[in-house]
Amino acid sequence: MVEDLVVAYGARPAVDHLSFTVAAASITAILGPNGAGKTTTVETCEGFRRPTAGGVRVLGHDPHRDSAWLRPRVGVMLQSGGAWSGVRAIEMLRHIAALHAEPLDVDALVERLGLGSCGRTPYRRLSGGQQQRLALAMAVVGRPELVFLDEPTAGLDPQGRQSAWQLVRDLRDAGVTVVLTTHYMEEAERLADTVHVIDAGRLVASGSPAQLTARGAENTVRFWASPGLDVRSLAGALPTGSQVEEPTSGSYVVSGHVNPQLLAALTAWCAAHDVLTEGLAVERRTLEDVFLDLTGRELRS
C-alpha cells in the first residue's frame, strides 16, 4: 500500500523510502518515537500530504486523485483537533454521522466510548481524554472499511484505553482494516497483528509482535539459587554459545538461544550439583526492549 514513499518538508525528508502493505481486516501498528514520521505517513495515505517521491495506494486508489471515492470509505482520527471550538461532543458526532449514508447508532457509540459525560460542554473545554474519545468516535461512525487512527489512546485513562482497544479489535473482527500509530509498545504488542517500527522516517523492523520479540532469540532465563555457584561449570554444561552470569548475589541470568534443550541441560546440571532453584523464569524480550534496541536508548531531540 505504501511504496517507496518519500515525504519531505523542505530539504529534510520526514519519511524516507518507506514501503509496506497492509492486509485487509487486520490491525497494523506503526510504532516509532516522536518525530519518526508516523503522522506524516498516515496523512499521506489520507490524502492531506503529497508524496515528494514514491507513492501510496489506498484500497487500490490514489488518495489525491480518487479522494471523492475514498473519503466515505476511510475513517480518519487526527492526532489533535478536528472539531468546532464551540460544538458539543455529541452534536459533533451526530454531524459527522449525518454526512454518511448508513452511520453507526450514535447513542450506542456514545455509550460504548463513555462520551455521555461530556454533556453540553463545548469542545474547547473538554478534557484531553474526552476530545480523544470523540476523535475516535468520529473516525468510526461512518462505518468505514478502513480506518487510520493517529495515536488513538494518547492521554486516555486505563478504562478508556481498554474500551478503545476493544473497539479496535471488534472493528477488525467485523472486517474493518485498522492502521494505527502509537509509541506505546504495550499497545502495539497487545493489539496489532503487524507492527512496523519506523525511526527517522525509515522502516527499521516489521513483523508480528511475536516475530519481533523473538528475533535474534536473545531471550534469557533467570533463576535464583544459593549464591556463588560455579557459573563457568554451568555454562560448559549448556549448549554452546550460552552465557551465565550472576549479576547480583544468588540471582543468575542465562542468555543464549533459549529452547527446551537449554532448560533441560540447566535443570540436569542443577540436579547433578544438588542445587534447588528458588525460582526459574524464561524471560521473553518485550517489544519495548526491541523498540529501544532499534531506535536507540538515548532520548534524542
Added chain:
Amino acid sequence: MSLILTPAPGAAPLPAMVAAQAGMEARLLLRNGEQLLLAVVIPLLVLVGGQQAGDLLDLGPGRRIDILTPGVMSLAVLSTSFTSVAISTGFERRYGLLKRLGASPLSRPALLAGKVGAVLMVEVLQLGLISVVAAALGWQPHGGVRPVLFVVALVITGTLAFVALGLLMAGTLRAETTLAAANLGYLLLLGGGGVVVPLHRYPDGLQPLMELLPSGALAEGTRDAFGGAALGPGPLVVLVVWALVAGALTVRTFRWE
C-alpha cells in the same frame, strides 16, 4: 445496546449533507457571542443611533429612516457573510475542523454551499429583526413584489460574493491575520462602499469606483429598490462578477489545513 461495526461505507445524499452543514454552522454562529454582536447588535445600534444623531451624520435629503434602513440591512449582510465567515473559517482551519471535514464525505463545493446556506439562514433572522425595528421607527419602504424580489436577488448574490471573499482570506492567511484582515476589510467595505451614508454624499470622482465595490453595489441597489428608484441590472452584475472572480480564486487557493 449493541454496535454493528461491519463496514457499510457511503456518503449521505448531497442535499442532506449540505443541509446538515448549513444547520450546524448557523446554530454555532448564533451561539457565539461575538458573532451575534457583529450580526445583530451593531446593525441595530447603527439603525437606532443613526436615526437619533441627525446633527452628526448628514445623510442628505429625504426621510432619515428610509435612507438608513437599507444601509443597515447591507451592513448586516456584510458582517455575517464576509466578516463572520472569514473569522470563523480561519479558526476552523486552525483547530483542524476543516481537515476533519476534508476527510469526511463532504466535498469542497458542498462545504461552500453549506456555509452559504448557514449565512442565508442567519440573514433571514437579521433582516427580519431590522425590518421590525425600522418599521417601529417609521420606515416606509416602497412596497410591491418587484423591489422585494430585487433585494432578495441582491442579498443572495451579495452573500455569494462576500462569502467567497471571506473564504479567500481565511483559506490563505493565518487565523490571527484573518481576524485582523477581516475586520479591516469590513471597515473598508463599509466606508468605501457607502453602505450607511449614500453614495451621492461622497465626492463625484469616487462614486463610480464605489459602485463597483460589492458593498457599494449591494447598498445602493437596496436603497434604490426600497426608495422607489428605477431598478437597473448594474448592481446585480457587479455582485455576480465579484462572486465569480472571488469564487474561482477561492477554489484554487483554499487550504484545508
